[in-house]
Amino acid sequence: MSAAFKNAGHQIVQVYSRDIQHAQLLAYHVKAEAVDKLSRVNAETDIFIIAVKDDAIPVVAQQLAVYNKLIVHTAGNTSLAALKQYAAASGVFYPLQTFSKVKEIDFSTVPLCIEGASPEIELTLTELAGTISNRVYKINAEQRRQLHLAAVFACNFPNYLYYIAQQILDKQKIGFDILKPLIKETADKVQNYLPAQVQTGPAIRNDENTMEEHLDLLSNEPALMQIYTLLSQGIIKMDKRSNGAR
């Protein structure tokens, strides 16, 4: 996100981390100063962006409060209240995306979820968000919590299912490559159709023979059998809104 801000013409004044090497690594990329003490923070800045573990957010906010500036956090599952009690002005700037150190991201397509302690702050943050992304959403506290939960179902859990699939193939000495077009197509489809319209597989056809055979193949893996059964039961009960293929 700091690279996206930099590229959009903003100045990253400082990067703070308890670990100065972490701060330096990021600061170097965005031509900022690295600091490892919050007392060294430059007061001549417009906004503090806190991107730390959820439970560290109030701790950092409390120490930044003395500077009397706009403070935002970037967490999906933390309320604005974690900042409000300390900050003169506060907000949330939540990027709804999965970030890994191994892979860069085109920030212009990352949905940014904005909440502000006042309408003025909300406007400021919306404008700021618009400089780095073309998908800016005003999302309130309850919506953001639910959105974070939905993201677990839409991202973290599917990735784990890819992992299970890979484990199954490993045992057959089949490379994971063979599944990649299928994984990609499955995600591509829901870019233009609702999931219910494009659900395929034995469960949506209620193909009991195939499901039983699959459970047989998993008979040494009770946890996977449970996952298979639960998800298949869910699919069988799915609200089919269209005559998509099966």
Add this chain to the structure above:
Amino acid sequence: MSAAFKNAGHQIVQVYSRDIQHAQLLAYHVKAEAVDKLSRVNAETDIFIIAVKDDAIPVVAQQLAVYNKLIVHTAGNTSLAALKQYAAASGVFYPLQTFSKVKEIDFSTVPLCIEGASPEIELTLTELAGTISNRVYKINAEQRRQLHLAAVFACNFPNYLYYIAQQILDKQKIGFDILKPLIKETADKVQNYLPAQVQTGPAIRNDENTMEEHLDLLSNEPALMQIYTLLSQGIIKMDKRSNGAR
């Protein structure tokens, strides 16, 4: 697949369906003759491709046996034996992809899994497959069954999880669009990294507070609570092979 064959310069002689309108619809696109009786099948053809429900495969194969031609089926979960007992020459031609009537597919990237009753048939099918796809795999019966199972985990189940995520957003009056970049990025990541390298979310961080809050949000949905718990337990136990981000 018939369109891909046609585009590759093959001739689709006939398209059979019990429902002549179904046969006509497909036949029209590939300039073939539509038939609704297997007794009307043109004997002057090189290969019969059976793409019907699993349990109908032997029924159709038995009726095609009189023509003494190469017969293949396209099913992931049906063995070659279903054809062998009837056909003079038989094989499997299994495209590992999710097909919906609503969306066309670039067949050249679809993995084709080939099995033949003899090495000669396997060679013929491999060459044929190579004319429509650049991803051709020799896959034996046991491998194909496991592959079909893996595909359920890699495609059908993730699509159902997208559906759950959409249901959660619906209740908050948030459009499904906001999740699309996340879904796409999650599938894109595993094109170049193993799922274990790019797993993110509360479970892989063992963030118990967040997981408890998520279960609270699901308290009226016992089936979803079970799914959340099972998949999170699986992620917590995941074999982390790399230091991917969390």
